[in-house]
Amino acid sequence: GAGVSQSPSNKVTEKGKDVELRCDPISGHTALYWYRQSLGQGLEFLIYFQGNSAPDKSGLPSDRFSAERTGGSVSTLTIQRTQQEDSAVYLCASSPVGTGGGGYTFGSGTRLTVV
Amino acid sequence: QKEVEQDPGPLSVPEGAIVSLNCTYSNSAFQYFMWYRQYSRKGPELLMYTYSSGNKEDGRFTAQVDKSSKYISLFIRDSQPSDSATYLCAIQYSGAGSYQLTFGKGTKLSVIP
Numbered sequence: 451g452a453g454v455s456q457s458p459s460n461k462v463t464e465k466g467k468d469v470e471l472r473c474d475p476i477s478g479h480t481a482l483y484w485y486r487q488s489l490g491q492g493l494e495f496l497i498y499f500q501g502n503s504a505p506d507k508s509g510l511p512s513d514r515f516s517a518e519r520t521g522g523s524v525s526t527l528t529i530q531r532t533q534q535e536d537s538a539v540y541l542c543a544s545s546p547v548g549t550g551g552g553g554y555t556f557g558s559g560t561r562l563t564v565v
Numbered sequence: 566q567k568e569v570e571q572d573p574g575p576l577s578v579p580e581g582a583i584v585s586l587n588c589t590y591s592n593s594a595f596q597y598f599m600w601y602r603q604y605s606r607k608g609p610e611l612l613m614y615t616y617s618s619g620n621k622e623d624g625r626f627t628a629q630v631d632k633s634s635k636y637i638s639l640f641i642r643d644s645q646p647s648d649s650a651t652y653l654c655a656i657q658y659s660g661a662g663s664y665q666l667t668f669g670k671g672t673k674l675s676v677i678p
Contacts, residue, residue: 509665552614558607559607
């Protein structure tokens with residue numbers, strides 16, 4: 451596609467429910483990243499996928515968070531038993547292999563509100 | 566101590582002014598430096614990318630890195646209302662296998678016509 455596509459753009463959920471956030475990266479980009487942007491905070495790294503390699507999960511804040519990437523393309527970030535502190539904008543980025551931050555393209559994000 | 570510090574502002578300037586945005590960092594292993602611009606309800610977009618000390622220019626934008634002081638800056642000349650956005654500095658470790666970035670909190674800029 452022309453850019454990184456994220457869905458839904460907005461999600462309101464009740465505390466304790468599970469949510470799934472989707473990211474469709476740019477075609478041909480082998481690297482995919484999830485970041486979280488909370489109010490008044492910078493972007494916080496969550497997880498990184500590169501090709502068929504084991505993902506770097508070092509940024510996931512708790513075991514309620516998980517992510518998968520199917521077929522080296524679309525990725526889903528799942529948050530189980532959501533808490534109010536999970537409210538944030540979840541941003542996905544993709545890049546060609548080896549370009550790092552200089553080659554990131556971000557999606558517009560999913561704004562998650564836990565009530 | 567947060568690894569990247571950035572004054573969140575907000576910063577308000579008249580159209581045509583020179584804008585200076587700054588970040589400091591604490592870890593000398595940081596080697597790659599970026600500035601992103603983020604409009605409201607949009608994802609960040611890359612403005613400038615550099616890995617060496619000194620200045621890098623691109624049109625009205627100049628990125629400056631001083632590794633000895635662990636200080637990075639973004640200058641915007643002849644600022645325009647369309648420059649109104651949040652500006653995020655981002656830094657990457659040398660050799661970081663996952664290319665993850667460490668971001669500042671962002672500075673919100675308003676350019677008043």
